[in-house]
Amino acid sequence: MATPLRVLIHGGGIGGLTLATALARHGHTVEVAELRDELDALGVGIIQPSNALHVMREIGVLDDCLKAGFEWEVLTIADPAGNTLAEIPQPRMGDAPSNNGIPRPALAQVLGAAATSAGATIRFGTTITELSDDGEGVDVVLSDGSAGRWDLVVGFDGIGSPLRTRLYGDRYVPEYTGFANWRVTMPRQEQVRGVVMGTAGQAAKALLTPITDELMYLGAVFAESEDFRPDAEKAHEQLKERLAMFSGPVAEALAAVTGPEAVVYSRISQVTVEEPWHVGRVVLAGDAAHASTPHIAQGAAMAVEDALVLAESLEADADVAAALDTWEARRRPRAMWVQAMSRAVLKQETGGETTPEEDELLKVGIPGAAHVLVQPY
Numbered sequence: 001m002a003t004p005l006r007v008l009i010h011g012g013g014i015g016g017l018t019l020a021t022a023l024a025r026h027g028h029t030v031e032v033a034e035l036r037d038e039l040d041a042l043g044v045g046i047i048q049p050s051n052a053l054h055v056m057r058e059i060g061v062l063d064d065c066l067k068a069g070f071e072w073e074v075l076t077i078a079d080p081a082g083n084t085l086a087e088i089p090q091p092r093m094g095d096a097p098s099n100n101g102i103p104r105p106a107l108a109q110v111l112g113a114a115a116t117s118a119g120a121t122i123r124f125g126t127t128i129t130e131l132s133d134d135g136e137g138v139d140v141v142l143s144d145g146s147a148g149r150w151d152l153v154v155g156f157d158g159i160g161s162p163l164r165t166r167l168y169g170d171r172y173v174p175e176y177t178g179f180a181n182w183r184v185t186m187p188r189q190e191q192v193r194g195v196v197m198g199t200a201g202q203a204a205k206a207l208l209t210p211i212t213d214e215l216m217y218l219g220a221v222f223a224e225s226e227d228f229r230p231d232a233e234k235a236h237e238q239l240k241e242r243l244a245m246f247s248g249p250v251a252e253a254l255a256a257v258t259g260p261e262a263v264v265y266s267r268i269s270q271v272t273v274e275e276p277w278h279v280g281r282v283v284l285a286g287d288a289a290h291a292s293t294p295h296i297a298q299g300a301a302m303a304v305e306d307a308l309v310l311a312e313s314l315e316a317d318a319d320v321a322a323a324l325d326t327w328e329a330r331r332r333p334r335a336m337w338v339q340a341m342s343r344a345v346l347k348q349e350t351g352g353e354t355t356p357e358e359d360e361l362l363k364v365g366i367p368g369a370a371h372v373l374v375q376p377y
């Protein structure tokens with residue numbers, strides 16, 4: 001094992017907790033400073049594709065994820081009435097399962113428990129207030145008044161990353177794509193045993209995703225002005241208007257949504273840090289470095305891959321700077337590919353003008369992307 005390091009992770013989301021687990025299992029001293037007061041997450045679901053499940057196996061939580069979620073293998077494309085147009089089996093990475101839908105709060109619980117039992121400490125309601133890197137270590141003051149010196153500070157603090165602003169000023173700010181995602185969690189329909197993508201061409205697309213035996217979520221993306229917010233009293237009616245061209249399972253699912261409170265609305269933004277992702281001994285990873293649109297459901301998968309490869313790189317090279325270079329050389333091309341593919345699919349689905357490079361990516365498409373991403377990285 002490499003010399004044990006003292007690592008502070010800023011952000012205890014999907015990537016941060018995965019890194020905490022991977023590093024603590026290697027014997028490093030790990031603390032996570034998480035702004036929220038407890039381990040919760042937006043009450044919707046998320047898809048863990050096979051490459052993410054491969055990481056979950058590596059950090060020892062695959063079975064817990066599968067137990068808390070709904071494992072599936074076939075992507076179904078359907079017309080607006082729900083008639084099946086195609087059934088596309090999804091690939092596996094090695095012998096990892098193909099896909100798992102899981103409620104985000106359940107995933108947070110699984111990862112938090114894994115990090116803690118591996119020996120990491122999570123400090124809730126805490127953030128970095130002061131940071132100074134002298135090349136040999138990083139002195140940090142946290143908002144709870146504690147201070148410490150760390151060999152490495154990792155910013156897994158999400159798309160709005162305060163650490164990114166600290167490192168790069170306002171050179172990289174999230175850019176709104178002009179589109180937003182509407183999601184509603186609801187009882188799972190018996191026939192929804194994998195993602196069912198109902199498509200009305202460029203007018204709309206609605207996804208039904210199983211996340212437990214009992215639950216699924218309906219997700220749909222629409223062009224929305226940046227300042228639009230759903231009406232607090234009738235968000236469910238606004239979603240129904242947008243999906244009015246659907247009958248069959250989507251309409252049936254929507255009919256069960258009788259109030260606005262279940263509707264979760266998220267604007268879709270993206271950001272890329274073009275400069276190196278580390279400045280001295282402070283490094284950015286996951287959405288903080290490279291947030292994508294969710295069009296191929298790979299953002300969190302990239303975050304957990306970032307985490308695993310960072311732990312591997314620190315294990316392989318005792319020199320932190322060299323390990324960070326190796327890590328970024330492995331991660332940047334793949335994360336950038338996912339970002340470019342996600343953006344190309346967004347444009348394709350919404351009738352946006354694509355570049356020649358995006359046209360090439362679209363020849364690969366969503367099913368092809370899944371095959372690319374189960375290759376070793």
Ligand SMILES: Cc1cc2nc3c(=O)[nH]c(=O)nc-3n(C[C@H](O)[C@H](O)[C@H](O)COP(=O)(O)OP(=O)(O)OC[C@H]3O[C@@H](n4cnc5c(N)ncnc54)[C@H](O)[C@@H]3O)c2cc1C
Nearest residue numbers: 011013014015035047127157158286287294297299300301
């Ligand atoms: C609509 C939508 C659907 C998506 N669906 C999928 C999907 O199906 N599959 C998939 O793989 N990806 C999906 N994604 C992408 C995925 O959610 C993100 O890529 C993933 O959560 C990034 O992980 P992260 O750890 O980098 O950041 P996050 O999970 O965002 O975690 C960041 C953490 O940092 C904390 N934090 C923030 N500021 C501070 C601070 N100042 N101090 C301390 N802590 C702080 C936050 O509280 C949070 O816990 C989707 C995204 C969207 C918007």
